[in-house]
C-alpha cells in the first residue's frame with residue numbers, strides 16, 4: 001500500500017460506517033482489500049475533485065475525502081434513497097465536511113461538482129457512461145468495474161488514464177461489483193444485463209444462460225437452459241490444479257470466440273464456456289458441465305489447448321481498450337503484445 005492510502009485507511013474507522021445497530025455489516029459494503037487496490041489505482045491527490053458512484057455505507061466516501069484533503073471535494077451518488085441519510089449522518093459524526101452524498105442513478109454522474117480529476121465506481125456499468133466522460137477534467141483517472149463483453153457476468157475492474165481529454169492507457173484486473181441498477185434489486189444472483197434465458201427457483205440460486213451467438217435465435221437460449229436444468233452431464237474439469245480458471249477466463253474475454261457463453265448453474269454458481277444451437281459446455285471451478293452435442297465440448301477443449309499453446313496468459317498479460325460509442329466508452333480486453341526485446345527471432 002502507498003503511504004497515502006495506508007494513512008487514509010488508518011484514519012477512517014471502517015466499523016463506524018459499516019456496522020448496523022444489531023452489530024451486522026451493512027450488505028452494501030465492499031471488501032476492504034478490493035477498496036484498497038482500487039484506491040491505489042485511482043491515485044487521489046490533495047485538492048482533487050472526486051466523483052464516487054455507489055456510496056453504500058459511506059466508508060469509501062470517507063476515505064476519498066481523506067485522500068483529497070481539505071482543499072478537495074467528493075460528490076457521491078447512491079441509487080438507494082434509504083442509504084443517503086445513513087451515510088450523511090456517519091460522515092458528519094466522522095467529521096467529514098468536504099463530501100456531498102446525493103440520491104440518483106450514477107449513470108448520470110453529478111454535474112454539480114464537475115470537472116472531476118478522479119471518478120471511482122463501486123457498481124458495474126455496461127459502458128463507461130458518456131456523462132462521466134463529459135464531467136471529467138482534461139487530465140483524469142477513472143477506476144471502475146465495467147462489462148467487457150455483451151455477456152452476463154463478463155466484467156473487469158479497469159483504470160482509464162485520460163490525458164488531454166482522451167483515454168491514453170487502460171489497464172484491467174479481475175473483479176467486479178454488483179451491476180448498476182436504476183432501482184432496488186429484488187432477485188439476487190441473476191445478472192441484470194445480457195441474460196438470454198433464466199429460471200429462478202424458490203430458495204435456491206437462479207439458473208441463467210447468456211450467449212451473444214444465440215441471442216437472436218428464437219427459442220434457442222431457453223432450450224439450452226431447460227436442458228442444463230434437466231439433463232446435463234458433469235465431469236471433472238479438464239484444467240489441471242496448476243491452471244487458473246480466472247486466467248483462462250481473461251484469455252477468453254481477450255480472444256472473444258463467437259461461441260463464448262456464460263451460465264448460472266444454480267448451486268454450482270456460474271460457468272464460462274461454449275454454446276451453439278446443438279449444445280453447451282461450461283467450466284466451473286472444479287467441473288465441466290455439458291449438454292447436447294459432444295462437438296461443443298470439443299470446441300471448449302480446443303480453446304484450452306490454444307490457451308496452453310499461447311503460454312496460458314492471464315490477467316497480467318491482458319490490457320484494456322476503450323471504444324467510443326453513443327453511450328460512452330465501451331471497454332474490451334486484448335492480449336498485450338510482448339515487448340520487442342522479448343521476441344525470439
Ligand SMILES: C[S@@+](CC[C@H](N)C(=O)[O-])C[C@H]1O[C@@H](n2cnc3c(N)ncnc32)[C@H](O)[C@@H]1O
Pocket residue numbers: 028029030053054055056057058059060061077078079080083104105106107122123177178179180181182
Ligand atoms: C458495493 S456497494 C458500495 C460500497 C461502498 N463503497 C462502501 O464503502 O460501503 C455498491 C453500491 O452501489 C449502489 N448502486 C447500484 N446501482 C447504482 C446506480 N445506478 N447509481 C448509484 N449507485 C448505485 C448500490 O446501491 C450500493 O450501495
